[in-house]
Amino acid sequence: MVTTKEPTLSFTSALVRLAHLVQQVFGEVSREHDLTPQQAQLLCLLVGGPVGMGELSRALHLEKSSLTGLVDRAAKRGLVRRTRSSHDRRACLIELTGEGQRMGELAHEGVAARLETLAGDLPAGHRDLLASAVETLLSRHTAGPPRA
Amino acid sequence: MVTTKEPTLSFTSALVRLAHLVQQVFGEVSREHDLTPQQAQLLCLLVGGPVGMGELSRALHLEKSSLTGLVDRAAKRGLVRRTRSSHDRRACLIELTGEGQRMGELAHEGVAARLETLAGDLPAGHRDLLASAVETLLSRHTAGPPRA
DNA sequence: GAAAGTAGTTCGTTTTACGAACTTTTGTCA
């Protein structure tokens, strides 16, 4: 149970500005580790285990051809590796290299830490409410963007 | 006064996924109006009146040279116009053309409408709390990202 | 009035992102 105070920002403006803030945090953390934000996002998505191009494409909302390029560059940097699926010889699974795993974890932790710091003042009740409100929004938007 | 339910998503994950969602909405709306997301963002930022390059650069978190390119392309499409400042002959103000104003308003309304729809279920108390929580986060991050 | 700083631009580079056309493999169904 928490009390509500009157916001000076409209609901939608708040969402947009929040998105901007998160993006910026992601950018800062990526740069610290010498990654592009897109690469960091890719690595974060892969720390849970190998994922196929199709699923990555859906998770990142990228066209297949865009994703091919992103994976190519990440592979050239030794962060990621393509494995041919055994069930379906067209498909491939993208998996992290040791270096990629390390970087992915660093990026993930960096973002989480930065956001935790920014949320320092926020009472736990507010955090939970915010998180569950976001869940509601996401549930209405069938496609599932990536974790991070 | 609102009751809090237990979220299944961590606080930071919720923020990241929310950012992704907002970005996606922005992308969809931009595409509908045949704008790039960056152009739409620029137009939204200018609907309040002309702004100088320096301030735009800070608001959008772009290097000066990146912004020059963005404004160039928007100007080439007839959405925006450069005006030399009378006080400082180095500086310029970027202002919307009639077409730019129209598109900026459409984009802004489109994004707001989409987000409102997604938030349909959300009780007003939750919205207000979310908005004021965002204000708290923003206030800790001195630089002020753009409205939209 | 010279030096230092500020506002923007230019240039070259890399990354991102798209769509259309393509190859290979898988599934379907007649």
Added chain:
DNA sequence: TGACAAAAGTTCGTAAAACGAACTACTTTC
């Protein structure tokens, strides 16, 4: 079985986005 549609990725060409370094043109400061 064998043709044919569909699916998974890649390739190619293109445009936009973003950066940093070096530059020009004004202002401010001392």
